[in-house]
Amino acid sequence: MALMVYNTLSRQYEEFVPLQEGKVSIYVCGITPYDHSHIGHARPAVFWDVVRRYLLHKGYKVKLITNFTDIDDKLINRSKQTGIPVPEIAEKYIQEYMDCMDKLGVQRADVYPRASEVIPEVIEAVQTLIDKGFAYESSGDVYFRAEKFPGYGKLSGKHIEDLMPGARVEVSELKESPLDWALWKASAPDEPGWPSPWGKGRPGWHIECSVMVHKHLGPQIDMHGGGTELVFPHHENEVAQAEAISGVEPYVKYWVHTELLNLEGEKMSKSLGNVIYLHEIVNNHDPMAVRLYLLSAHRRKALDFSEELLRSAEKGWERIRTGYRNVLEFLANPSAQGLRDAAKLDEAIRQCREAFFGSMDNDFATPGALAAVFDLITAINAHVVPRGETPAGPEARQVVAEAYGLLVECLGILGLVPQSEISPASQGQDISKGLIDILVEVRNTARKNKDYATADYIRNKLADLGIVLEDTPSGTKVRM
DSSP states (O other), X not given: OOOEEEETTTTEEEEOOOSBTTEEEEEEOXXXXXXXXXXXXXXXXXXXXXXXXXXHHTTOEEEEEEOBOOSSHHHHHXXXXXXXXXXXXXXXXXXXXXXXXXXXXXXXXXXXXXXXGOXXXXXXXXXXXXXXXXXXXXXXXXXXXXXXXXXXXXXXXXXXXXXXXXXXXXXOTTSSSTTOEEEEEEOOTTSOOBOOTTSSEEEOHHHHHHHHHHHHHOSOXXXXXXXXXXXXXXXXXXXXXXXXXXXXXXXXXXEEEEOXXXXXXXXXXXXXXXXXXXXXXXXXXXXXXXXXXXXXXXXTSOEEEOHHHHHHHHHHHHHHHHHHHHHHHHHHSGGGOEESOHHHHHHHHHHHHHHHHHHHTXXXXXXXXXXXXXXXXXXXXXXXXXXXXXBOOHHHHHHHHHHHHHHHHHHHHHTOOOOOOOOHHHHTSOOHHHHHHHHHHHHHHHXXXXXXXXXXXXXXXXXXXXXXXXXXXXXXXXXX
């Protein structure tokens, strides 16, 4: 099945075909680090971590960029309130955010550019827009002419003639039109700023992302992510700026937005004061349970936060850990256990593989993928029993090894990683070699089934640990 993605730009599902064969470029809007991050900030981060893991699993080379807006009116206001310099505030909350991401198992982006690091590139981009007639200077500010760009509104579906001054449209006497937005803002004497052809100032919010994308990924990228609240005006303006500068269309091939995380039906927002701080959540709950909760709803559906839902996720995570522990203990000491029905477990493996990858290929539908994992867990718990109803011979060992391999594969894509948990009866054994043998068996089965992605994944992961697999005519040799 081809990977299908719902594209905000076309408002329909499209087959994912990257701009360059075998390579995927992704940019995800990050946080403005002026205060503690809330749990809503974790939803897009975890989602895009899963997307990258899945694309890597499918064999793509992926470059993912997430930015930090470390110069902004909110940061400046916080600095004035506290007397702490803007860079210190930004650094404090960036580090707190990164610590939370690490606990949630979010793999680091390839680059984390900051707005303050691209000032020369911003000035160059703004000057290009002025030279092309898309922008104008006014009292030290520089504004983009919205009506000059013919495709304005194509991402959000809004039409210029319908846009009136009001919500999310800043009105100013300095602008030719209420729809125009700031590319460069003049700084007050007591505010941070950089020298420019238009005087001391700082970048506008929207131009930062256009510039960082171009610098690190080029004029055109495969995927762009962020919350749905960013579609207009932020991403709409980003499109206009980028395409006006480069002349390349589309700026982004697939716009992939995530819905909001709400608290009691309302958008979670610092400005509304209804936030659940992320660092408190990951410090007081198992981060893997929090990650499971964040993946429990499709990215295009709003997710409500409640302690009840989080407790449900904790129970789900415990189910995963129990199933993982059961299958691992069976493989660590197969003579002490049995298999109730090898044929039924084999069928459960087939159904899980079909459902899991079918869901992931359907717009990264993590709820369906999780359901497939839980069905496999149910089958493992039902058929791998403490005392053997059927002797745990080679055939049973192979079926359970395949179940374990698929479970590890699926959980790895979702980033839900249980710790290796072995019962006290098994702790005295050296199971390292046995587990390597199991993975070799799973890999050989994958190769027979022409599932080369899984086979290569196991080989590469073992190589990362210094374990080399050599395929020979007499079988696979393991070299440490």
